[in-house]
Amino acid sequence: MKDYSDQEIRQKELRSMIVGLGKGSLRKSYFPQLQEQIKALRLAKEKAEENEKKFSLIFDSTSDGILLVSPDNGAVYLCNRTACHMFAYSSEEMTSCMIADLFTESENENDNLLEKLISNSESYRSALRHIPMKTSKGSIIYCDINTSFVEIDANRYLLILFRDVTELARIEKENKEVQARLFQAQKMEAIGTLAGGIAHDFNNILSGIFGYSRLTENCIKENNHKKSLYYVEQIQKSAQKATDLIYQILTFTRMSNPEKHPLKLSLAVKETLKLLRPIIPATIEIKSKIESSARIMADPTKIHQLLMNFCTNAYHAMQEKGGILYVTLKEIDCTFENCIKDLDIKPGKYLELKVQDTGKGMDKSIVEKIFDPYFTTKEEGEGTGLGLAIALVVIEEHNGFIKVDSEPGKGSCFQVYFPVLDKKSPSVVINRKETLQECGTETIMLVDDEETILDVTGRILKKYGYTVVSFIDSSDALDAFKSDPDKFDLVITDMTMPGMEGNKLAAAILKIRPEMPIIICTGYSDRISEEAALSMGIRKYVEKPVITNNLALLIREVLKK
Structure with a gap:
């Protein structure tokens, strides 16, 4: 048996009433009632159309971009005119997109983007600020993003509001x-x-x-x-x-x-x-x-x-x-x-x-x-x-x-x-590894443009049992390494030197032997930070002057790894 909707049932009732109008006795009782119902339906339709126009006007006139997105797969279900203009898409193109298409690669490489937006909505967090996003033309804009959940026709959607703050981000950077x-x-x-x-x-x-x-x-x-x-x-x-x-x-x-x-x-x-x-x-x-x-x-x-x-x-x-x-x-x-x-x-x-x-x-x-x-x-x-x-x-x-x-x-x-910081918060602890043996028999390449440092450090390391090959010129050091890369077990180089600087020497050596242990020493340098040195494969970044015992312990630590 077919199930009828409320609207279909109402239409059947109206048709029955209209058929009944042919009989005189029914005309008097049903016609005024029918007119009232038709009028009410017409007014309800006009009101609905008016509300829809108001909604569309507000939806498209807001200065924020608005998207309705499926929380299941990130597909864009609905967009407003501002969002289309912001990301340089037509309405048809936008509703064919996935939400991930609007974010830069760096954002997509982070934790699952859709999960991040859903989590932000469910926990009532503040806006995601200054998020880099990309337009259909490939240009980058910065947006503040607010998210929440809405239900439409019994379906749950993720409502995402985008505010273009590109100019604000630029001003803040300049400030x-x-x-x-x-x-x-x-x-x-x-x-x-x-x-x-x-x-x-x-x-x-x-x-x-x-x-x-x-x-x-x-x-x-x-x-x-x-x-x-x-x-x-x-x-x-x-x-x-x-x-x-x-x-x-x-x-x-x-x-x-x-x-x-x-x-x-x-x-x-x-x-x-x-x-x-x-x-x-x-x-x-x-x-x-x-x-x-x-x-x-x-x-x-x-x-x-x-x-x-x-x-x-x-x-x-x-x-x-x-x-x-x-x-x-x-x-x-x-x-x-x-x-x-x-x-x-x-x-x-x-x-x-x-x-x-x-x-x-x-x-x-x-x-x-x-x-x-x-x-x-x-x-x-x-x-x-x-x-x-x-x-x-x-x-x-x-x-x-x-x-x-x-x-x-x-x-x-x-x-x-x-x-005051919570006492449970971790501090940076310097582990001097005092239990490590200080002596060794490995061969160390020592590079420094200062003769005094080269002589003193070389003599000290030889006292600890190492074979030391010293170079005052970084180019000569690289030539020696190229001719016999397996001769050396460790490279200790100064950072600031004429010609080839320490970081360039280290990069060239690592290109030949990627696993080569290297320690870079610097009196002061604004050319390279400890973070940059470690990221390029250098094992340790040390500030001069280096205390003898500390250097010996550091060498054992690096060679042990």
Whole structure:
């Protein structure tokens, strides 16, 4: 027996009523009712058509691209005019596409794209931001994407809204580049401030090295080995101080990627104060109180810059009459009841960094402007006015908060609050592998354009039992490797050399022997990062100077692999 729909049943009833109209008795009872029903149906049809027009108008007029997609296979079921224009497809072409056709290869190579969109919809997450997508013409646009589920005719679809933010993405990229240049410019200004102190420290270190080396020479002539060993130890300590100083300077000045790692803020504070002490006159006393070794998630370079900005500002405020620079660090537990006044700070554990001076202070009108770019109270030529503006950017990037208190004649106090990192979060642990044997019998190719380093390193490695073949010219080293690639078990090369640089030499060697272990050493290079070195097949990336025992352990580690 056939099942009839509601509409078919209604039509049969109407036909019966119309047939009945031929009889006089029925005409009176059915005709008015039929007219009302026909009128109601006509009005309902007109209303439906009107609603459909309104929907189509809204659907096609919205500035966001809209797609209805099957959650089963990603097929596009429906699209609006904006989506067609955005991706340069006709309506027919668009509804013949799969959703994956609109994404770039890099996005498709990630986790299953359709699953990612469905997951984003089901978990009510915020929009996917600045996702690269491709048009039918092959050009790349950037979109913010929102997703949700809808039901149409008892079928479930994934509703995807695309907002073209290509121009916004371009502006944000340009702003980041400008901000990076401003950071570097301000760092160079700070380095200018530090230059005198750095020269002072290096001169002291060199004086110690020259003095102890002369004393060692005399002891050797006198055959006094005990004193000689003591003086050599002092020379090594002085060299380590120089190494630490160079590390601090490079940490502060290098153009770093904005990568955040678990950082002990206490160590950054101590390093900054070490750099500052030589340049601050004796009339200014530094008092520090470090009460916490808690960690924050931070970019070490930017945190150093932040600390330097606050401390140098405090120093300048007390330059004329002297005073005390207080630097304190402690952990606080912020709750709803005791949240810091005037700050919209979330409850939780924070590190409070306080930099306070007893200088001339500022009135309220100046305090309101100190974070404005290029605003400065210093004399012309003494500063760019970028220091505190950049400090504020750094604090915001690290989800921190800042509070400033200052009064004329009473000094200034800057209090910064950073969220404390969960103790369970992993830290970078340096595994020195002290149990490894330091000696070996392998043949090592050693390449460096500095004769002293080549001679010293070669002699040390021979003491550990290795056969060392040294090259001062990287081209000669490559020729030797080409002539007998199996002669060498390990290559240790400098990075910055005239002619062929270390990374080029390594690439050429790896082309001949892809499994060849290579260690690259660098005093400082902006040509290659550790990440880039490792990605091209180099086993280890080491910064000079390399301590003898560490190099021996490193060699065993690399050869063991």
